[in-house]
Amino acid sequence: KVHKICVLPGDGIGPEIMKVATQALTVAGSKEGEQFEYKECLIGGAAIDATGKPLPDETLAVAKESNAVLLAAIGGYKWDTLPSAQRPERGLLAIRAGLNAFANLRPAIVPRQLADASPLKRELVEGVDILIVRELVGGIYFGQPRGFGVNEKGDRIGYSTDVYSEPEIERISRVAFEAARKRGKRLCSVDKSNVLEVSQLWKEVVIRVGKDYPDVELTHMYIDNAAMQLIRNPKYFDVVVTSNLFGDILSDEASMLAGSLGLLPSASISGSGPGIYEPVHGSAPDIAGKDLANPLAMVLSAAMMCRYDLAIPNVADRLESAVNAVLDAGLRTGDIYKEGVAGTRLVKCSEMSAEL
Ligand code: NAI
Ligand code: MG
Numbered sequence: 001k002v003h004k005i006c007v008l009p010g011d012g013i014g015p016e017i018m019k020v021a022t023q024a025l026t027v028a029g030s031k032e033g034e035q036f037e038y039k040e041c042l043i044g045g046a047a048i049d050a051t052g053k054p055l056p057d058e059t060l061a062v063a064k065e066s067n068a069v070l071l072a073a074i075g076g077y078k079w080d081t082l083p084s085a086q087r088p089e090r091g092l093l094a095i096r097a098g099l100n101a102f103a104n105l106r107p108a109i110v111p112r113q114l115a116d117a118s119p120l121k122r123e124l125v126e127g128v129d130i131l132i133v134r135e136l137v138g139g140i141y142f143g144q145p146r147g148f149g150v151n152e153k154g155d156r157i158g159y160s161t162d163v164y165s166e167p168e169i170e171r172i173s174r175v176a177f178e179a180a181r182k183r184g185k186r187l188c189s190v191d192k193s194n195v196l197e198v199s200q201l202w203k204e205v206v207i208r209v210g211k212d213y214p215d216v217e218l219t220h221m222y223i224d225n226a227a228m229q230l231i232r233n234p235k236y237f238d239v240v241v242t243s244n245l246f247g248d249i250l251s252d253e254a255s256m257l258a259g260s261l262g263l264l265p266s267a268s269i270s271g272s273g274p275g276i277y278e279p280v281h282g283s284a285p286d287i288a289g290k291d292l293a294n295p296l297a298m299v300l301s302a303a304m305m306c307r308y309d310l311a312i313p314n315v316a317d318r319l320e321s322a323v324n325a326v327l328d329a330g331l332r333t334g335d336i337y338k339e340g341v342a343g344t345r346l347v348k349c350s351e352m353s354a355e356l
Pocket of ligand 2: 248249252
């Protein structure tokens with residue numbers, strides 16, 4: 001089958017790592033009888049320079065007609081002085097909104113070869129493989145009413161509203177249960193239902209949706225406890241589903257289990273229609289164009305795309321094995337290299353690419 005991929009290299013190291021990922025994807029796919037048709041489009045600073053807009057209409061149109069979107073990274077010094085409404089980052093927000101990507105999937109993986117890079121003890125993090133599913137377009141970041149005012153005592157106040165509707169909770173729950181089904185079949189819903197009404201509704205709806213997924217084991221945890229358990233016993237978790245605010249915090253916390261940005265992929269998806277697959281890191285303008293970038297987060301993003309959007313887990317497995325083989329061989333780009341670790345050596349992006 002031919003899968004249509006909208007390819008968005010973006011800025012900085014984006015084009016370098018995208019080239020590596022599409023090459024690896026083509027090779028892995030060919031071994032499984034899968035083909036990819038890549039349509040490269042503009043986004044971010046590159047799009048501003050060429051068209052004046054961070055997300056040209058044509059890019060969104062191509063994205064909508066594709067099976068999935070692969071995005072590298074956007075931004076750079078050159079555009080840092082533009083007003084925020086015209087900056088490359090707007091392109092990211094616009095494509096997420098344009099594809100209705102309400103679910104953010106952030107794996108936190110600690111490959112055994114890199115367990116030493118974590119700030120936590122090796123035995124604690126070795127083998128960690130968590131997927132955090134964060135609601136991305138609702139909750140307290142968007143809820144009304146919000147604003148500033150004055151209370152009855154005459155003091156200035158600021159207020160925001162944490163609000164979710166049943167359909168909003170239901171759709172993010174389904175994404176999480178579906179993801180759990182494709183992994184370890186355990187889902188932990190994180191809330192604060194001992195205090196917040198919005199969390200009580202959240203929990204009720206997650207339990208109801210769970211009836212459709214009897215093969216997935218559902219548990220619940222309060223956010224404060226979850227923040228602690230993520231450090232105390234991260235291997236407890238498989239898939240975590242939570243609101244926008246709690247997910248923002250937990251996913252940043254979880255990313256530190258690995259200790260390095262260069263290996264973390266992510267997805268922003270709608271559950272129907274194309275999703276956006278991208279590394280967690282940015283465009284690394286400090287090392288752009290020098291063949292120093294770590295391409296593995298981009299390759300792992302392509303693997304996620306195969307698993308979640310394209311339904312070709314065999315190709316995802318191949319890409320993940322290739323990444324493991326590169327790490328087993330001791331190849332390390334600067335971001336994951338640690339001096340004095342036996343059997344490892346500092347390499348360039350292109351050397352890593354050649355082994356994928
Ligand atoms: P960054 O993630 O680009 O870089 C942080 C540090 O990590 C840098 O020292 C960089 O060299 C290093 N690094 C990042 N990815 C790497 C890789 N694959 N291999 C080796 N080293 C890597 O974050 P920073 O510096 O805060 O932002 C730089 C630009 O990226 C800004 O314009 C920012 O707006 C943009 N950005 C874009 C994102 C996206 O496209 N999703 C996300 C975060 C930032
Ligand atoms: Mg954050």
